[in-house]
Structures are given as structure tokens and as C-alpha cells.
Amino acid sequence: MNIVVNKQAIEEASRELSNWGRWGKDDQIGTLNHVTSQDVVNAARLVRTGKVFALGIPLDSNGPQTGLFGRRFNPIHQMLATGTDAIAGRQDWNKTQYADDTLMLCVQGATHWDALGHVFYQDKTYNGHDAKLIDSTGLNVLGIENARDKMNGRGVLLDIARFRGVKWMKDGESISNDELDACAKAQGVKVGRADFVIIRTGQMERCLEEDKWGGYAGGDAPGVKFENCYWCQEKQVAAICSDTWGVEVRPNETTEANQPWHWVVIPAMGLTMGEIFNVKALAEDCAKDKVYEFFFCGAPLIITGGTGSPINPQAIK
């Protein structure tokens, strides 16, 4: 493909790739509908060694957030009861010794899913709802709670950085549909209907190695081209994920829209998206045994009206 990315291209893609009504007017899960029970059974068959890879990053004050839009912050973990209290006898009245705690976090601040109500286009959400249904009380449609039992299936890693023979892709480098296909072919894996596709750019590993997140959250990044929306629709993937903050390449391929790929894949297609995935160990294992498919279990928390969910997805080989 050779798309000039602009508002017209977005509009065209939105029209062409629209999944509105495809799974009924009440559908709340979009492309997760691609996954059938049989797909789950088949995916479980991919568990051959019992190796488990946790794809989340730690939730703590060392996270990537640097105040994006003046708002996002790293998780704040606070105690309600401590061992030091216990030792000092402050819990004796209760005949117990325990620790307790709270967590405050941005739902999309670390490894997470985007819910389908996270992005709108022309005041409309996926499946044609008015964006006003998403107000200060939360997402009254398309919240992440709808996907509570839908995030299990076949996972496929496309290790683009390794395919290119680099430690990590540079910010601003983009991935074409052809390259995704070529990478899959080189890896000996086929991407298709109902897959949870995970793309490795290496960007997170660079940040961790350099011990600074820099512009990771919201700045420039390697990622897929706008044309990727066509690829996802054609392949009928269940979800697309990456080790970056926003899957698509940054700087944006146009000045007319911020994150143009998002404008299409969420509101038009209802595509589930996973971000800030920690894939280093998984990728190393795949490179070693040449097996790039696995059972994927990425259940979200059931956050009523959530724009997404913090997660710790499991890749099980």
C-alpha cells in the first residue's frame, strides 16, 4: 500500500474498515468476537513446555509516566497497615499481625489494554454510540468490563527488531504491512483470524538499558504505519499489542491528526489494543526455540466503565 496519511485517508479507512453492526448493534467487544471457543481450545494446545512469560511492567514509581497532557502519573502505592506497626504492638488489639495497602494509578499508565470507548471519531464511538455516553461517571458503553472473559487465545510474537537484525528500532522508524508479513514468514508463523498479535520494536528495552524512559510515554517511537489498520482487518486479528506506548509510529505520519491509526482502529474497527508490553524474555525464548506462537491469557481487571485496564498478560509456551 502507499497511503498519503491525512484526514481524507482516515475518513476513507474509517468507512472501508468499519465493523459497526458486524456483530450486532449491542456489541461491546469488536474484534474480540473473532475468537471462538474452538480457538481457545486450539490455543491451549500450544502449551508444550510450560514456560510462562509475564508481559507486564512493574507498577511503581519508576514507571514511564512523565505527566503526559499534564495529567498521567506513575502508580502511587501506599500502606494502610505495616509490619512495623505490628512489631510496635499497634495491631495487638485486633489479635492479628498484617499489612494492607492501596494503589492509585492511571488505568493506561503501564502495561494495559485500551477499551473500545477510549478513542472516538467525529463524536462517535465504535458501533455508533454518541461519545457523550463517556462522561465524568466513566464509560457508559464500551468499558473494559465487557472483555472480562475474552482475552484468551493464540498469541503470536512478531519480533521486528530481531527480524531487522537490530537491538531495537529507532524512534520514528515505521513498520509496513509487508514487513509484518515478511517477518512472520521468516519466523515460520502465520498470523490469522483471532490472533493476539504482539509486535516487538525493542524500544522499551532501550529505555530500560539506558535507565531512562525519556519520551517513551507519548513522545516519538517506532511503530506500525497507518496502513496497518488494513492489515489487522484483513487478518481478522483479535488484538494488536506492542512494547511501545501507542503501537503506531511517532511522530505521526500526518499533522492533521494525532495518532491517526488510533482514529481508525478503535472507533471504526473496534480493535482491541495492548500497549507497553514487556516482551524481552519472551522474544529471547522465541528466538531460541523458533516458536513464535503460544497460549495468551491477558484478562483485564473488571473496571466498570474503564477506558482500559492495567494488566500482566501471560504468554505460555
Add this chain to the structure above:
Amino acid sequence: MNIVVNKQAIEEASRELSNWGRWGKDDQIGTLNHVTSQDVVNAARLVRTGKVFALGIPLDSNGPQTGLFGRRFNPIHQMLATGTDAIAGRQDWNKTQYADDTLMLCVQGATHWDALGHVFYQDKTYNGHDAKLIDSTGLNVLGIENARDKMNGRGVLLDIARFRGVKWMKDGESISNDELDACAKAQGVKVGRADFVIIRTGQMERCLEEDKWGGYAGGDAPGVKFENCYWCQEKQVAAICSDTWGVEVRPNETTEANQPWHWVVIPAMGLTMGEIFNVKALAEDCAKDKVYEFFFCGAPLIITGGTGSPINPQAIK
């Protein structure tokens, strides 16, 4: 067994069931060590129909918390950006239309794992650490992050309420080891090493049907007897879970300790415990197809130093 529950019994059980050093002095995951890679492979083989059951309860203001110890509260979900903002043109400067949000919650406020640093005995944690390592900065040992890739394996439901022929057990009714065995036998399932055992009392279903949580969080409840600690150790289960707030029967079986079973299973044994599991749909399905085992995936969030994690465990049949 016929144990008189008191401080002496707790001390005796703590001594007899201690797993300190069993998996090395640096071990942070206790009974999760029972699970081998082969167990994960075998467990995946239990996926036969592709049916998925989400065992979490929703994270919202309708949760069970009523201020336990004057501290615990239900999840607070707040928006950082909304569809109404987008419609009003307040996001135009950013060339995007989106919603964003935060969540503040008690880590153990809804469906959750207890980390091994959650409870101490005589100022010591599991594996002999000084409880002072658990201070206002969090759990500097035994935090839930250590279990990030360890919560996958064979799940077994023991549906005690159904075994008793009741809709739900009453508060204060206790479950003996013999009854667990008898229930397993009646269900045609065998509990053993590395299993994630889930006990259904029906208490949560009563609360949901009556539309009031009442004393669910911290009050009286049906649950296992103190003697259950011996059962868990003998069976070598990976974890034990229930549809109640604290697994064990309440009121406590003694006035000398609050939650005496907790005093033993966490600090002495290093047993992982899951609470507030939502098992209604799973139990109905098991009753129907008579299959009480399944693939269990209950990955915690990687909360650095967390006393546990909110979760939405998946039972996949």
C-alpha cells in the same frame, strides 16, 4: 482431626507445617513452588470446550467494602478526559478525541490474591524475615510481584454448597477436611500437588441476590476450619481460594486470635490465598458437565511491594 483452636494449636501447626527454607532461604513464593512446568502443560490439556469463566467481581463503588478497620474502601474510578470534553471541542488543540481515567483501590478490596508478606506471626514473615521489612514503603520482601508468572496451572472447584444441597452455606458454618475430601470424591475429582483449589460456599451469591453486602467484608462467613492448614500442606496445593472475604470460617474458632488459620498458612507455610472469587457461573457449568477441573490463569498485577493484587482470574474449560 479434632483440634482445639487456641494459641498453642497455632504454635504447634506453625512449627509442624513450616515451609521455611524448604525452597531455599531466598524463596519468595512458597507453595507456588509446587507447580512445575509439566503441571502447566498438563493443566492446559484440560481446555476442552473453550468456555471461559471470569472469576473477578466488578471494581466499582458497589463493591463489598464498608470501611473495615476504618480503612478499606471501594474502588474510586475517575476520569482524566471524557467524550463530553471531546464533543465540546476541548480536545481539538490536541487533534484527538479520547477518554482517560484513574483508579484508586484497596489492593485487597475486591477479588484478589494475598501476597506472602500480608500476614506475620510473632513478628516474622514466611521464610523467617523480620516483619520490619514491611514498612510504609511497602513490602521489601514477599511482595506480590514475585508471583508474576506463577499463577497458572490446574484449577479445581470444590462446590461445598452444592455438595450440601443448599443454595448457600450460612455464616459461621465450617468446612472440615473430611468434607473437602468427600466433596471431591462426590464430584469425581482428585485434589493434589500444584492445584489451585477454589471453594464455593455460596456466600457471595447470597449477598448479590439480597443486593446487600452486609458483613461480607470482615464479618461472619462460612469457611474452612483451622484444621484446613494441615489439609493444604498434605495435598501440596499451590493456592486456596474461595468466594468469601477470608476463606476461613468466621466467627473465629478461638478468641485468642483473629483469623487463626491465616496465622499459620501465610507465615508458616507460605500458602497463596485467593479471596472474593466470583464462582457462580463456573459452579453452574461444573454441575452441568460434571467436570470440576480446568485450566486456571490468575496472573497478578506486578505491584512492587504489594500485599496482594486485584485480579480477574480465568477458569478455562
Add this chain to the structure above:
Amino acid sequence: MNIVVNKQAIEEASRELSNWGRWGKDDQIGTLNHVTSQDVVNAARLVRTGKVFALGIPLDSNGPQTGLFGRRFNPIHQMLATGTDAIAGRQDWNKTQYADDTLMLCVQGATHWDALGHVFYQDKTYNGHDAKLIDSTGLNVLGIENARDKMNGRGVLLDIARFRGVKWMKDGESISNDELDACAKAQGVKVGRADFVIIRTGQMERCLEEDKWGGYAGGDAPGVKFENCYWCQEKQVAAICSDTWGVEVRPNETTEANQPWHWVVIPAMGLTMGEIFNVKALAEDCAKDKVYEFFFCGAPLIITGGTGSPINPQAIK
């Protein structure tokens, strides 16, 4: 006056009492403009005995909030560092021994000011701004920060409960303009331009005596009649405050609007309003010495874009 309260009456009052433009098109503080420097000087002269009354209620989990609109909650106070940590040696590395903490609260959850951007009428705020300027990022106009140095002046207590000879007024009992005047007269005090008027109904004292807040936050209450908006405008008061959740009588005097008095006094008049004031001790002192005027200092926190501020106003006699 004898007003039939309905949408027409609201519209009429909004038109008649509008202060839009009165203090310039850029004005952000409305009736606080009534207070001149000389008023502050004069008010300071009212300090004769040096007695100080703190009019705030404690910020803790025993507050009045019960989840109004499913959202408001009582303050959540959490520690970041404790004495028990210090004793256990956990702060030794830092060569200090200290405690530190956080507070999360609803800005209007306890004793507080309403900012002028708190309520709108027909999509417009005070002084004619579009309500869209108040979005998820906060109040981009009319936030409480504008009043940072404006909350000092003459305070006047109108002790209606005592004037009526009752311990407290009952929920639903309303206060007419005539009664305010009669009460002032009986107290030997004159209400006028630039005053911070505080009305005592006794409702809070009933709640405290009965040790339950019940419907205090958002339920029925004694309070001023709708006609009070005319009284405030005529008297040119700087602010009006009460010991109730919302100053005006509840149930509402009409079914056509929720809190009809609010619809007028904030958006049309730009009247500052103080709520949940704790006036018991002050009222007792005033009854004793017959002096119902005092120096009032109720500085808000400078919450950028806040709909108000938690406060602990000082009445100094």
C-alpha cells in the same frame, strides 16, 4: 415576598439579580468584590476578646459523605512514613525520624467554599462564560484560586435555631427573608454590604448528637427559601454560609429544579457560598455575650481550577 418557585421564577430571578459585567467582564470573584480594604480594617476592629472559633469539621473517615451521586466520599488519610517505621530503624539510612502523609478528599466533602464555577445555568457560568470551559482538566475560569486573598472581613452569625427557641430546626423547615431580618434585629446586629453571613439551623448539631449523619449530605435539610437570593443581592453580602450541606431548604421548593436557589445565586449573582460550617461553639458564645459580629478569616486553599476548597474558617471575636 411570595414566590411560586418554578423555572419561570428562576429565570426571572436570574435576569433581575444578574451581576454579569457589574465588576468588569474579566471578574472572577463576584460578590466578594463588595469587600473593600476599609471593610477589612473595620472588621479587624471587631476583635475584642481574642477568642477564636474554628468553624471547620474534622477531615477524616467519620465525615458526612455517603456516596452522593455515587461519587462523593469522606477524606482518605494515608501515611507515607510513620513513627513505627522510625522505631524499627527503617529510617536510619536517612538520619532522621519522621512521619509523612497524604490526603485524598472531595473538595466539597466537608466544610468548604463553593467556587463560582461550581454551578451553571443554561450552559453558562457566572459572568457569561461557556460552561465548556469547565472540563476534565478543571475550572479554566472561576476557580477558587481567584479568591485566595478575598475571604477576610466582617462575619455575622444569624442564629435562627436559637431565635426560634429550638435546639435545631427540622429538615424541610425554611427560613424567609423576613425571619432573617427579624433574627438580626433580635440579635442587635445589622447585616449589610460586604458581610460574611453565617446561618445556624442546628442541623449539624443534631447529626453530631445523634451520632449519625443520615441524609445530611444531599438529603433533606432546613435552610433558606428561594427568595433568599433577593435578600443577598439587596444586602450586598460578600458570602452566605450555613451549618448545612447546601444552605437552601430541602426538599426543593419545586420539582422543576434541583436546588433552585443555587441556580440563581452562583451563576447569575456570583455569590460565594460556604457550607457544612461548624458553628456550635461560636453560637453559644454569641448567645452569651450578645455579640453576633466578628472578624472572619476563611482563606481557601489555592486549588488551581478547584470547584471550591476545604476550609477551616476562623471567627475571631
Add this chain to the structure above:
Amino acid sequence: MNIVVNKQAIEEASRELSNWGRWGKDDQIGTLNHVTSQDVVNAARLVRTGKVFALGIPLDSNGPQTGLFGRRFNPIHQMLATGTDAIAGRQDWNKTQYADDTLMLCVQGATHWDALGHVFYQDKTYNGHDAKLIDSTGLNVLGIENARDKMNGRGVLLDIARFRGVKWMKDGESISNDELDACAKAQGVKVGRADFVIIRTGQMERCLEEDKWGGYAGGDAPGVKFENCYWCQEKQVAAICSDTWGVEVRPNETTEANQPWHWVVIPAMGLTMGEIFNVKALAEDCAKDKVYEFFFCGAPLIITGGTGSPINPQAIK
């Protein structure tokens, strides 16, 4: 004075300056006891022009915190209801149009008081309490709530930067007792019993002018010498405040203690301390009219068990 600051000097000062028992064994407010009712009356007489100076800094994400001790953060302000919701008709069901919000902040994150339970010495708080009384539930003694009506009196500004003829003092520059006295003399003001003394170093103004806080919160700073504890005790001041993060000079005058002056003034003396005061406008006015005394009203929020309180103190001339 010429003190070699070390642990011995701290111990000596703690012994010599101890106010334990001075105001009774149940005293919770320390040096605030210096303020009599007559002092409040006299202070009110200082109001001559009606000019008001708000000494707080804004509570928002632009605050000085940069994660001190990996914990402190700037205020997080979030909406619960917005004008954009109102315009979109999302509040119509409730027959109202309004905005509502929450605030989460570090109690000591911006302009604030330290409560007497904020710092301990040798496991003891002011007046001899065991520091264990300050646990995860808060300050069970010496919380800021005890000062709810005690923060009113005579304020005195000591403008050291101006006295030195500099725009601002440099980090690490220290202020001796002699200099405080000389400055007061030059300003024509006398510091004495019951005063709320505010010291201007200009550091905050440098940060604001340079538009970066840098090490303001917890790094190097100009400030008083350790010997200042003797000065405060001799003068019998009610409180001491400054435009810096911690009043005393940094780097610390010793490597044996972090903030050695704090070790003495809070636990031994029970001295109230105000930090991060915004004094630019006040100082300019004082320089102009040569009047360095004023009525001071700095009421804390009544945070039950708080280590302090965010404030917006008022200096009224």
C-alpha cells in the same frame, strides 16, 4: 553562638530547650501556647490598610515536588462532574448543572504547617510520647487538628535577602541569630513572644523566575543555622516559617543528622513550623511602607491525625 553541630550538640540543645511538661503533660500544641487572647486582640490592631497577602502557592501539577524519598508528589486534581457533561445533557436527570472534584495531595507538598508529631528524636515525640503512637492510622497524638484555632496572631517578616541587598540568597547560605536580630533592627521591628516569624530567603522567587523548582524540595537551600533553635526559644516565638522547603540551611551543618535543627525544634521544643511560604508580594509591600508586622491568620485544615496541613496563610496589614 558558635556551635559545632553534631549529635552531641543536638542532644545538648534537646535537653536545654526541652518544653516537655511546660504546658502540662497533655499539651498538644507546644509553642503555640505562647499566644494569649490578648495577643490576638493586639495583633488585630495591626490591620491598618486592609491589604491582604495570600502566602500559599497554588496546589496543582506545577508544584515543587519531584518524588522526594521516592514518595512525595504534586497535587492531583480530578473532576467528578464537569461543564462539558452538563452541556451534553448528562446531568439533566438530576435537574442541575454543576462541577465537582477531588484533590489528592501530600499534606506537606506545598505551603504547609508541620504538626508536632512530624519529627521524633530517639523514638520520642514532643512532650515525651512514644513515637509508636504515630502509625499507619495516623498521628494518634500531636496531630495538626490540635492547632485548629491557634494559628492567629502577630506576624513578623524578616526579609533577610533584602537586608543583605540581594535578590535571593544562594543555596547553602546560612542565617545566624545575630543576623536575624540585625535584620529586625534594620527593619524597625522587634520579634518577641507569640510572634509568627516569617523568614524570606528569596529561594522560591529564584525558582519561579527560573521556571524550574530543581532541588527546591529536599535539596540544598538557604536557611537558618542550627543555633536558631536557641533564638526561637529565647524569643518565645509561636511559630517560624520561611519561603523554603525546610527553614534550616542545607546542606546540613553536620553529616551526623539530616536536618539537625528539626531534630530539636519539633521534638524538644514543640515549635510549630511553616514551610514553602510565598512571600514575594508581602515583602515588596513591607519594603515600601517599612511596616514588617501584620495580622497573621494561618488556620490549618482539621486533618485528624495529620502530620501537618496544606494552608494558604493570610498576612493582613
